[in-house]
Amino acid sequence: MLDPKRLRSELADVAAQLKTRGFELDVAQIEVLEVQRKEWQVKAQDLQATRNSRSKEIGKAKAQGQDIAPLLAEIEDLKTQLEQAEQKSDEVQTQLDDILACVPNTPHESVPVGASEDDNVEIRKWGTPREFDFEVKDHVDLAEARGWFDNDAAVKVTSSRFAVMKGSLARMQRALIQFMLNEHGQAGYEEVYVPFMVNQDSLRGTGQLPKFEADLYKISKNDEHDTNDRDLYLIPTAEVPVTNLFRDEIIDEADLPIKCTAHTPCFRSEAGSYGRDTRGLIRQHQFEKVELVQVVHPEKSHQALEELTGQAESILQKLGLPYRVVNLCTGDIGFSATKTYDLEVWLPGQEAYREISSCSNFEDFQARRLKARFRGGNGKPQLAHTLNGSGLAVGRTLVAVLENYQNEDGSVTVPEALRPYLGGAETI
RNA sequence: GGAGACGUGGCCGAGAGGCUGAAGGCGCUCCCCUGCUAAGGGAGUAUAGGGUUUGUAGCUCUAUCGAGGGUUCGAAUCCCUCCGUCUCCGCCA
Numbered sequence: 001m002l003d004p005k006r007l008r009s010e011l012a013d014v015a016a017q018l019k020t021r022g023f024e025l026d027v028a029q030i031e032v033l034e035v036q037r038k039e040w041q042v043k044a045q046d047l048q049a050t051r052n053s054r055s056k057e058i059g060k061a062k063a064q065g066q067d068i069a070p071l072l073a074e075i076e077d078l079k080t081q082l083e084q085a086e087q088k089s090d091e092v093q094t095q096l097d098d099i100l101a102c103v104p105n106t107p108h109e110s111v112p113v114g115a116s117e118d119d120n121v122e123i124r125k126w127g128t129p130r131e132f133d134f135e136v137k138d139h140v141d142l143a144e145a146r147g148w149f150d151n152d153a154a155v156k157v158t159s160s161r162f163a164v165m166k167g168s169l170a171r172m173q174r175a176l177i178q179f180m181l182n183e184h185g186q187a188g189y190e191e192v193y194v195p196f197m198v199n200q201d202s203l204r205g206t207g208q209l210p211k212f213e214a215d216l217y218k219i220s221k222n223d224e225h226d227t228n229d230r231d232l233y234l235i236p237t238a239e240v241p242v243t244n245l246f247r248d249e250i251i252d253e254a255d256l257p258i259k260c261t262a263h264t265p266c267f268r269s270e271a272g273s274y275g276r277d278t279r280g281l282i283r284q285h286q287f288e289k290v291e292l293v294q295v296v297h298p299e300k301s302h303q304a305l306e307e308l309t310g311q312a313e314s315i316l317q318k319l320g321l322p323y324r325v326v327n328l329c330t331g332d333i334g335f336s337a338t339k340t341y342d343l344e345v346w347l348p349g350q351e352a353y354r355e356i357s358s359c360s361n362f363e364d365f366q367a368r369r370l371k372a373r374f375r376g377g378n379g380k381p382q383l384a385h386t387l388n389g390s391g392l393a394v395g396r397t398l399v400a401v402l403e404n405y406q407n408e409d410g411s412v413t414v415p416e417a418l419r420p421y422l423g424g425a426e427t428i
Numbered sequence: 429g430g431a432g433a434c435g436u437g438g439c440c441g442a443g444a445g446g447c448u449g450a451a452g453g454c455g456c457u458c459c460c461c462u463g464c465u466a467a468g469g470g471a472g473u474a475u476a477g478g479g480u481u482u483g484u485a486g487c488u489c490u491a492u493c494g495a496g497g498g499u500u501c502g503a504a505u506c507c508c509u510c511c512g513u514c515u516c517c518g519c520c521a
Contacts (some may be wrong), residue, residue: 041478045490052490055502059446072501079501250438250475373474379457380484383474390506 001024001207001369002103004096008034017106020113021330023098025103033096040089047082051075082412101210107330108302108339114329119331120342126313127322129346131270138349139399140280143169143254145410149281161278161285163395168428170413172401173288175421176394177263184391187311189261189292196264197232202244206368207336207362208236217267217285232268238291239388246295246372250381253374257296257304263393264289281395282354288394294387295372298364301385303338304363306409309341312357312391318417321400322346338363343392347401356396359389 006014014024054075062068069224112121143149148169154162165173185191197219197305203209208216217234222377235241242262251258266289277283292311296304309325316323328340337360344353364383373381405413411427 038478041490048491049489051501056446058501068501075501242453310465368490378484379473382484 001100001365002105003364004100013108018104021104021107021333022115023104026099030096030099030282032150033099036092037089037096040085040092042088044082044085047078051078051082054078059064083195101204102418104335105180107340108361108363110327111333111339112327112329113325115331117329117332119329120332123325123327123341125322125324126317127320127346129322131347132348136348136349136403137406137410138280139402142223142406142410142412144400148249157308161283163281163284163286164172165274169398169402170420171422172428173394174425175418176397176401177288177290178421179418180371180391181261181263181395183315183318184261184290184292184311187314189259189311192245192260192262193266193364194238194245194262196235196241196267198235198240199232202240202247203233205244205247205365206238206240207369209334210321217269231337235264235375236268237388237390238262238264238289239293242291243295243366243386243388244294244370246384246386249287251295251372251378251384253297253373256374256384257294257300262291262293262423263394264291264381268413281399284395287396290391290394292359292389292391295367295374295384296387297374298383298385301363301387302362304385304387305339305341308387308389309343310360312343312359312389315392315397316343316345318357319397319401319415320417321404321415322398329403334358334360336360336362336365341389343390345396347400347403348406349399349403354396355393356400357392359387361385361387 002014005009011025011027011030015027018025054071058068058071061071089349090193112119114120137145143165144151146168148166150164151160152166154160157164181191200209203216216236219232219234228306241264242260245260247260263364265286267286269285270283280289292308294304294308312324313323323345325345326342328342333340340358340360342355343357345356346352347354361410363385366386367383370386370387372384374384375381401415401418405415407413407427413424413427414425422428
């Protein structure tokens with residue numbers, strides 16, 4: 001959520017910034033509502049002040065044994081006036097809140113202006129795609145030939161876009177998770193285990209709600225005396241439970257930066273993306289991911305984004321997977337992000353770089369709704385900055401390892417870094 | 429899942445319709461005293477929002493005692509719903 005004060009004091013400026021990411025802010029409506037908000041809020045508060053002081057007078061008079069009736073008569077219509085003013089004030093405030101909840105973050109100045117992913121800017125490349133002297137297979141052909149991947153079984157058990165993996169592939173996925181968690185742990189990220197279902201408050205905190213409910217799997221409690229806000233959702237990313245650990249918390253400044261890592265499955269319905277990446281493991285309703293989360297001092301968040309991105313990169317480097325880093329343009333960054341680097345890994349089966357990690361700085365956008373704060377030197381709580389990034393998407397890493405390390409005979413060489421996690425095996 | 433007890437500031441803990449944004453204690457900050465240490469004395473110590481304002485200064489108003497409703501001129505206090513914690517029983521990995 002943007003700072004409401006910014007919408008009052010620099011509305012035109014904010015609207016211009018949002019326009020670069022293709023969002024039209026309804027300036028006229030906000031101005032109208034803002035005038036009403038001020039009018040009714042002031043009125044309601046004035047009436048509350050009157051009521052409070054009158055009630056105290058009544059209390060005193062009663063204590064002294066005086067007749068209260070005339071005082072009561074005096075404030076007879078105060079109550080209805082107050083109710084009206086409060087109702088009106090709430091109404092306007094709710095309208096403003098609803099608008100604000102759907103306004104995305106403003107992009108950082110270092111974000112390239114552009115309309116779509118075509119305008120993203122490549123920052124750097126690492127590694128050289130391997131030259132194959134045989135015909136490369138994509139991960140699906142590779143895995144099916146070895147009996148590692150069984151799409152029919154997944155469809156039977158659940159439906160399309162779910163995976164059943166067997167044998168060495170299943171083991172390698174587990175190895176990748178262990179490897180990533182250990183690496184991040186050694187780099188100072190504390191490992192945390194979190195629930196895979198979250199409530200609405202958490203989803204609002206990180207910005208998935210109210211705008212992106214369609215992408216989420218909702219668990220209905222199916223119980224007649226449960227209210228709506230008890231409904232839980234499967235997490236679309238560990239970002240939600242992990243970042244929400246800091247909701248309504250005031251952190252000691254000395255404890256910043258906080259760095260966490262977590263492995264979770266992720267569940268996404270992605271209703272709009274049917275038809276894309278229908279083959280194989282690239283786009284699934286359920287996938288494994290290791291996530292990195294940081295809560296930092298506001299002055300250090302952009303520096304922290306570089307560090308966090310570098311941490312995700314280090315996994316690709318240790319696995320020897322060629323990749324590039326892309327600075328997402330204003331038209332392509334996510335709703336809550338002020339700046340995002342995507343890591344794209346080279347997939348020989350597609351002869352393309354494909355997203356394997358997305359590292360974002362949200363500045364105080366999430367922290368404001370989360371009330372994730374720290375107490376600074378002046379003793380006053382202030383909003384922290386939050387960041388997160390995939391470190392990495394495990395399913396896609398698995399795809400990348402298969403395709404980049406495939407051999408002509410259909411076997412796959414195990415990247416050296418991963419061998420200790422697979423009993424020392426050199427190939428699978 | 430059943431039965432009971434309970435949810436107050438950083439923590440402990442009073443308060444049971446009005447003078448309570450909340451006694452007291454602990455902790456913390458500042459000051460005084462004491463040749464270090466210990467002890468003692470004094471002051472301060474929630475969060476959010478609004479108005480005023482060049483101002484994150486000052487002044488002022490409002491809201492918040494688990495959350496949300498309700499009763500009342502007035503609610504931490506009474507009523508309802510929900511959430512959570514503890515104890516006992518049941519069930520279970």
